[in-house]
Amino acid sequence: MNYLTQKKISVVIPCYNEQENISVMYERLTKILDQVTPSREIIYVDNASADASEEEYRKLCDKDSSVSVILMARNSGNSDMSYSAGTEYASGDAVVWLDGDIQDPPELIPEFIKKWMEGYEVIYGIRSKRKVGFLLGWAYNMFYKLFNRYSYVRMPLYAGDFCLIDRKVADALNRFPERDRFMRGLRAWVGFRQTGIEYVRDERMRGETTQSLGRYISAAKKGIVSFSYAPLTLISNIALVAMTLSIIAIIVYPLLAIFYPAPPGFLTLLVVMLFMGSVQFFVLAILGEYLGRVFEEVKQRPQYIIREIINNHHV
Secondary structure, eight states: OOOOTTOOEEEEEEESSOTTTHHHHHHHHHHHHHHHOSOEEEEEEEOOOSSSHHHHHHHHHHHOTTEEEEEESSOOSSSHHHHHHHHHHOOSSEEEEOOTTSOSOGGGHHHHHHHHHTTOSEEEEEEEEEOOOHHHHHHHHHHHHHHHHHOSSOOOTTEEEEEEEEHHHHHHHHTOOOSSOOHHHHHHHTOSSEEEEEEEEOOOOSSOOOOOHHHHHHHHHHHHHHHOOHHHHHHHHHHHHHHHHHHHHHHHHHHHHHHSOOOOOHHHHHHHHHHHHHHHHHHHHHHHHHHHHHHHHHTTOOSOOEEEEETOTTO
């Protein structure tokens, strides 16, 4: 039964090489949306897929005029730009973010909507359990804990991209000029009334994942560098400790030389040089991360480039 007769729901679905999941997602999603609202739009954002996804999109668009597809001209390397593009295009009173691999259940959307009708403006899914390997699961947990410990913005533990945001929140996110975006961090930063709903994240049933450990590490670095000064503070702390040890060594070493014969010194010198060299490279790596983010922002390149929009409702 439709209980949002005056409200429109937009669903943004980033996809990359998801041809096996496109129609399955559509069937599950429309079955749920038909129960809650007669007014909807489904927005697939394709991140320059190399498979036959475009053919599947065109079939759906011919079948259902409420489906739109944003075809990117190039692959941005992550889903954050896809969420950005879809959110800018979306015209609904609320916007749902939902990954195209169907690991996040569309059946949770009515629960999001109920919380939205209670007055919450951001409702995010909390992954109480995810069906992944031990090592990857441990890495996820460590990232969320480190992010919340060292970031100046609080991000809910185990909250992924899957969420519903109010129109006001979508408009606020659309005003961000940033190029290198960490969307779930920005979602937490904008504020508003937020709450979470727990769910179990499923395994991928069709197709192969395009994610890798390297991509996860890159996303983690982006999140921490974008919302934390802790790495820069760490450099100051390292410099302070190194300076303190140096002063102690300058005082203690000559005194020891008075009472004990001077050691040959080669091994000591080698260890000190290797240690200081490692510290310097570590410091340069941290500075390089921040400098790289600044470099991307000052170039002022477009956040994304759209090749085509199928079923463009905004013309």
